[in-house]
Amino acid sequence: MKWASSNKKVATVSKNGKVVAKKKGTAIITVKVNGSKTLRCKVTVKDSRKPVTKKPAPNPASPVECEHNWIEKEKFVETQYACACGKLFPNEYEWTMHNDKIVEDGGIRHSYSAYPIYETYYECSKCHKTK
DSSP states (O other), X not given: OEEEESOTXXXXXXXXXXXXXXXXXXXEEEEEETTTEEEEEEEEEOOOOOOOOOOOOOOOOOSSOOOOOEEEEEEEEEXXXXXXXXXXXXXXXXXXXXXXXXXXXXXXXXXXXXXXEEEEEEEETTTOOBO
């Protein structure tokens, strides 16, 4: 047997007779049997696929830098403890150890004041970038 397609752009046929649709249209598939008999079949290829609707691509990031509107802000960093003698301590425990040493050495107990430490930074009100 010898197989053939009249329009290979529409449909092809393998040497075993398997027909493969390629695109919309018509073709004649022919087979020659035992060298003498010829059989023909008209093949119509239809495209019943639904078109794919693509989602619009997201807007690309603008290559233009934000025109920053910097706003001064503060954030809490830590509390420091100032002893009445003028020394600074990073926490209440350190101040207590200092004060206990003064009392052990015969001195009078000191008082302290706690001071919150804030860090100043700038933030853009538009894009929230910080500096």
